Amino acid sequence: MAVCIAVIAKENYPLYIRSVPTQNELKFHYTVHTSLDVVEEKISAVGKSLGDQRELYLGLLYPTEDYKVYGYVTNSKVKFVIVVDSSNTSLRDNEIRSMFRKLHNSFTDVMCNPFHNPGDPIQSKAFDGIVSGMMTQTG
Amino acid sequence: MECQEEKPIIYTMENKPIVTCAGDQGLFMSLYTSLAQQLPREPMEWRRTYGRAPKMIHLEANFVQFKEELLPKEGNKALLTFPFLHIYWTDCCDTEVYKTSVKEDMLRWQNSLRLHGSADWVIIVVETNDTKKKNKTNILPRASIVDKIRSDFCNKQNDRCVVLSDPLKDSTRSQESWNSLLLKLRTLLLMSFTKNLGRFEDDMRTLREKRTQPGWSFCEYFMVQEELAFVFEMLQQFEDALVQYDELDALFTQYVLNFGAGDTANWLGSFCAPVRSWNGLLLRRPIDMEKRDGIQRGEASLLDLRSYLFSRQCTLLIFLLRPWEVTQRALELLHNCVQELRLLEVSVLEGSLDCWVFLSCLEVLHRIEGCCDQAQLAANCSHTVGLWAYATDKLKSLGELCGLVSEKGPTSEDLNRTVDLLAGLGDERPETVHSLQSPYKKLKEALSSVEAFERHYLELSHAAMEMYRAIGRLRSARLVGKSLAEFYMRKGDPERAESFLQEALKSYVSEGWSLPVTHTRKQIAECQKLLSRTEDYLQTSALLAGDLNLTSEERKHFCQEILTFAAKAGEDSHKVTLSMAVFAQLTRLQFHPATASVHSGADLRVVLTLRCLMPLSVRIQQVAASIHFDVDRGGTRGRSKGAQRPTNPGTVEFTHSSSSAGPPSSSSVGPSLELDEIHDRSPSDNTLNSAGVVCKNTHLLLRRHDSNTPPDTPNCVSPPAVAMKEGAQMLKVQDVTLEPGNNNVIFTAPSEQPGTYTLRQLCATVGQVQFVLPHIYPSVQYEVYSQEPQLTVEPLSEPLLAGLPQKVKFTLLTGHYTVKKGVALQLSNTDTMPILPSTSCTAHIRDPAAELVGESVLSIQSSEKVTSISLPPTPPYHTLEFQLEVLCIIPSGSDRPANERLTNGEVRHRPRSYSHPDTPMTAIDQRMSIDCPWSIYSTLLALTFYIPFKTKHSLLSAGNRKYIQVCVQNVSDVNFMLAEVKLTEKQHPSLELLSLNTKTQQPLCSKHSVFCLWEVRWKDDLPSCLQCVFSATFSPLNQDISAFKPFHYQFNLERVTTLYSVRAEILPPAGEQHCRSGFLCGLEVSVTRLSEPAEGELAEETDTDGLKTTKLMYEVADSSSNWAVCGKSSGIVSMPLRANATHKVQIEVMPLFAGHLPFPKIKVLKYLPHTAAVAIQPDPDSCVENDSLSLLDKTLDDQADTASIRSRGSVHSVGSGDQQQKGVAMPRLEAFSPGQVFNNSHARQVLVLPATDDHIVEVNAT
């Protein structure tokens, strides 16, 4: 269901980005990169506006005609972005949430891997597995 | 009562719940206005069903005359037209009238109501005073009428009849009655609402439950629920109204989804109809009736339905002052519609949707602008910008569709397409006909011509970009910019395009997004090519050629671009200079030899490792590295500097942050922090106050640095201005072919002049193209030094022993000097250290790397003055080694040759001996002076030898007989064999030295001594002074006799003749034959003159009786304190000048112990009265004095080689003693030299008995 999943470092360079092979990868790179605008907007909103919910899940960043882009930021300012095809409108918010949780858990494991050097692109079979799971499974 | 005639219209903004009025119309009319005004004045609390929160609402009503047909027919669900309350007005107070007419009328009214089952009615009885005056006859109390009415109609619900008393007066009474009436009306209305709405909702729900049944139509249901929405709206309950629409929205969406999921509802058919009109949303009317009708008739298309729904929601949201929700919902709606149409597989004319979306976006924006001021808009453009951007996109795709973007304008079929699209728009709506700038007009115009399109498109794009910038969504802004750039490219305007692309590229690069970087860069390349900005283009293509995101074909293409340009014959001769970094990376640099420091003229190679980023192998005409040369004096000692190189010498690794694909690694940013421990001690007592960890380089770390630096120079957007500095020295290699990946380029570095060479720039030339690395960092340098030839001599064995042949090693560093054939070293010989001719002496020649490169036998010629060693030919900066055997003659002493000139005309240095601090041996420095062909000065070299022996001598006497003892001590670490010990006397041949030594050879081990003894025999008389030479041969232990080397020791003995003999006797006390301790006994000392006074010895004095005497002083000194001397222990005797003259002295002594006690010591000294003080020059002692004097300053003197050795033999302790007394006129004492006084009783002992029962004596004593 997810057509593209990306992990973006604190400094906004991609740590991991993968999209369904059927579609034009480049487009997703642009989409994800642009979505950072909204992510930053939402992050900086924290604390300013009252009654903001300070959960890691940022919700729908912005919809486009073809895709919905969802965001999530860890406390270490690492961003997760999931792009979903607009056509499957059946996708519920909490499903997205759980996807992000899964991602986050897996990411944490990567970070705790002694062979991983923080700030390097993610090269982890386990993580790949999780991601492909989300991209294939039909929601 | 204006509207009472015609059927009330279904919807006006001021729609109100309908209330019918029956009965006395005139009466009602008189009260209508005040009623209509006062009813809404007070709010009422509305308690609601289904647990919805109660609300305060202001009730209004639309009063209409009662008509039968107003009452709802069976099954008519309409709510808007539903009369919620029916009022009957009357002011009748006359029973007759009531009975005759009014009652009838009421009954009819009641029946018709009952017929339609509406129970919401009230009868109002108005009572005015003037009515009384009309007819005074049969007046009943008003109450009775009311009661009648009540009894007739309102059985058990009296509240349905209300009295309003003279309403037109304003009296408190009338007020009260008004209020109660109004209250009544409101309550009844609300009751009616609650009842009827409740019923309506129930019906609606049941209807919705039926939605799965066949024949159920969404549109019908839509109408029903919308009715409810209307009513809520009518009651100003916009919240609730909105909810109704949202529910409908959700319901419909769900259907569409289900359709997508497979189960189709037949009513959906109408929505699946192909889209025929796409004239956007219409938000200017409160309600769009034609669409509504369409829906009602079930003919609405999906777009119609959606548009209508949204327009309603929009209206309500604006009532609720939530305009920004409108924009947000609008965007969702538009996206959603597009999706739904796809999902329902509705056939759509290409581009029509774009039109619809475009129009809708603008419509929404207009609507919002309509309802809030600029400030608000500016503050909230984050909500509107989405629509702007969307509209922009759509317009762009439309433009592309209609061929308005291409350079050559639309084609015929483009035009047809345009026509079709415009047709779908239909006519402009009446609302907007008069507003220029209406979306409709905009679109029409935009599609009309290329120029118009461009104008509109740019306007929109810039608007969008501005807003994005304003709210800090720079990335989005850049993305719009990019598509704008694409537009410009299509229009064939690369100039404008590039600036946008560059800006975008910058951000992608700085944030390390490789794919966008690559893509954008490709576009830029295109621009630059079109603009024929050759350098930039080549630079970019170089980047792309090395870009791993591209396919190898693409990379090859770009690489080829460069090569073809390079290959172009230089009709324009100017070369293009690009940054090397995009073409190849300098990864490492190696020096051979690794020290990176060679002597001038030597061969130094530099190996560059270049990682070529090109996909093809590239032939390079020349790789050149420019060198900066400076002569520094330090350069002459090259090696030391070379050694400074940190890690493996001679290799410099150049680290590159990874290529464009690489993210800026967060870890690599900034210096790493350094900690240290601190211990803070109190200044007073040094106790520890606190300990901790501190940061040593805080100042560095706190310096602000932005966390993401551009990863690598290749990414820098425009090529850096690089220039190759010409003129400087160059390392050059011609015709290199760089394969993709690592290549080694080998240079031969110039090394003529000594100095430091720093590699500055690197430049690879491919035809017209130059790739330049402007700075080689970290800086790399190598050194060339030149060295003077050096000759050194070092001993092979430590320490060098004098007296034995010793091997020394000659080492010649040729430096820049070339030793040609026949060149020879001239060693000036010295007889103190001859060079022993050796049969075979071979020289070893080594190159700078200490590799043995040659051997040859040296030919050595020795004349008496010089030894010349002819060297084998040796190249520069080689070392020549050979060994020679030298012998340092142990100076035996006396010989003192005058300073003679050496062959080379400079003063010969006397080998000088001195005692070395760290060895017991005496050291001798031997200087050797060598004439080297490479310099006019002769080289002076010093060798230090050590004398392995210390030698002492002593004179022993027995009466007149004399013995000479020589002690040779081996102070070296070597064991020797000593042989042929001999002692000779120089001046007196008559003198005979009889050896008392038995062995001819004897080992002399390290740190051991050998003593030799000779007896001196003489004929007539013994010379007072002997000059002896002790000689022996020695060699290291167990070597054949040939190896023995001589060793001489020379010494003088003076005044050897015995002058006096002293004899002492100890006499027991009288009557005892033994001495007893503690008892005085006599000591008799007799001094006898043995020989005639020597010729030197003058009579000092004539005695009273005229005899010549010499004055002697005796002294009894008991060192071991065995004896107590009683009375004077010393005295002066004067000896007559005649042989065997004896002088006796009696002294009383007392033994302090019992046992065999040694005799007390007796000293005899020469006594010189003051008169003779100065007059004793010729005295033999004085010549000793002089001697010692001369010795003293000789030892200070440099030239006094052997003095110290000789002096050891002969210096007198007194010698210095009487230096001070010199010149002072006073009697002096002078010691005799060892041989002159012979003590007979030396070492004699006497038996002393213990004192008899001395302990008793002691008792007595106490």
Place this chain on the structure above:
Amino acid sequence: MADEAPFQLLHYELLQYIYKAADGGDAEQGRNVTKLESMGFRVGQGLLERLTKDTARFKDELDVMKFICKDFWTCVFKKQIDNLRTNHQGIYVLQDNAFRLLAQLSAGKQYLELSPKYLAFTCGLVRGALCGLGVKSIVTAEVSVMPACKFQVMIQKM
């Protein structure tokens, strides 16, 4: 606290190891503490990812520091920081009155000499954690009477 014993023991071994290794080579002053600190840094980063997985997003710097003092400290040392002070200009002082890694050594001034090396690792932990939370900082420590210990955090404004 049985479950923290392994960490403490491991930590002591770590010190032993580092300092032994340094004895051989050129043990330039401060190199060991620096090494320890950098180890702590990496550990802190990893640990943080784990800990903040389920916490809400942090409002501000102070919020972050509180997290360090409470959750983080508790996770590592089974207790909270006893006192947190700040000058509101990016300097925070975290006071632990019974710092676990010193508690086993002594109470008082004895062995004060040796204390610094027992702090370095923790300095790293804190710096790592903060860095993970996007707060660049320098962390130093000070002991005057064991086992009480002050950690000073200096925020690097970027």
